[in-house]
Amino acid sequence: MSGNYRLLVKNAQQVVLICSDGEKFITKHGMQNLCVIENGSVVIGRDGLIKAVGPAETIGAQYSGSSFDNVIDAAGMCVLPGLVDAHTHPVWAGDRVHEFAMKLAGATYMDVHRAGGGIHFTVEHTRAAGSSALLASLRGRLARMQRAGTTLVECKSGYGLELQTEIKMLEVIEEAGRALPINISSTYCGAHAVPKGKTVAEATEDILQVQLPRLKERMSAGTLSVDNIDVFCEEGVFDLRSTRSILQAGKDMGLNINFHGDELHPMNSAQLGAELGASAISHLEEVTDEGIAAMATARTAAVLLPTTAYILRLPQPRARDMLEAGVIVALGSDFNPNAYCCSMPIVMHLACVNMKMSMPEALAAATINAAYALRRSDTHGSLEVNKHGDLLVLNAARWEHLIYQLGGHQELIRYVVIKGNVV
Ligand code: NIG
Ligand code: FE
Secondary structure, eight states: OOSEEEEEEEEEEEEEOOOOTTOSOOOGGGGTOOOEEEEEEEEEOTTSBEEEEEEHHHHHHHTTTOEEEEEEEOTTOEEEEOEEEOOBOOOOSSOOHHHHHHHHTTOOHHHHHHTTOTHHHHHHHHHHSOHHHHHHHHHHHHHHHHHTTEEEEEEEOOSOOSHHHHHHHHHHHHHHHHHSSSEEEEEEEEESSOOTTOOHHHHHHHIIIIIHHHHHHHHHTTSOOOOEEEEBBOTTSBOHHHHHHHHHHHHHTTOEEEEEESSSSOOSHHHHHHHHTOSEEEEOTTOOHHHHHHHHHHTOEEEEOHHHHHHTTOOOOOHHHHHHHTOOEEEOOOBSSSSOOOOHHHHHHHHHHHHOOOHHHHHHHTTHHHHHHTTOTTTSSSOOTTSBOOEEEESSSSTTHHHHSOSOHHHHEEEEEETTEEO
């Protein structure tokens, strides 16, 4: 095959494909068998899409007459799909290092929240911040995620809790998506907390009557693009009834449902999400057996967040029960001022050690299944022909080093490639 291509990555010791067999996700035994080619190569075209992936010898022969803008000799190294982070809150001002100290001294997440800190603290600082300051910090955080191997990331609003700041956050996310190579899936999370001085009913009314209609106008006019809708469904935050009405209204506008549920109390969020056809539900530390069964049937992904359970010393999400029930398990960093972690390799490590996932399961959860949670698995999440050429080149002879090594990824991840470009 002769022609001009953007990138050839050749002679990799291992290439991890993550075979989905045409499916948009993988479950159960599929998560144990990720299809690994020993001594493989990958070709990415000028359109940024994968043209070929296979044994180095075959690809070498097929593309011998071709020219490439860039060639990476990956001898002794491994190639993996770019990582997908299915849950982050990366737009905010004002850190909460002081609250970390309070929590280490024994305060719970909700103690801090009720005392007016937590999300409320961040809301105050984010409302006061200008767009350019928010954009600058967001760019820094996304660059850090990218450096740790994330090539597609979900980004939520949710530190405004009123129209103006929520829109400001979504605009900043969109702007960052234009400025940086990393792929973004954006989420409106206006129901992240009940604003101070308002009741749940008043907050819900404001979202339904003011925020969502304005969002819809902006989306229809093509001046703002948003992919998902989120609600923090929790005792003392949004109850099941208000959660249902907000998610349904978002769905009616064409947004994918992707929300926080069953984190601190069993709320039957999983059953609600399954009923509404949610793409994903995050957290699920307190999900019930019925909730697990409902999610498996509805093919609603479970986005598990090992950093949060670790930092807040919560019970671990029941990853094994979910995997055995056939739930589509995905992973996210939950990057936010409470859980300051930009690294999906650390998230996978925690998922393996604390949630008892195997390394292949964790990698599938941080690639194809996380892409599925964002409805992007047609184009992202595995190294298959016609998908985006997003990959990592790892300076190790076995791919598992990405999870085994705790931290120090600057050294380990030699190249991050997005749409065939080294970033
Ligand atoms: O997913 N649980 C709600 N939201 C975030 C925390 C946000 C914050 O504390 O600022 C989470 O953990
Ligand atoms: Fe969250």
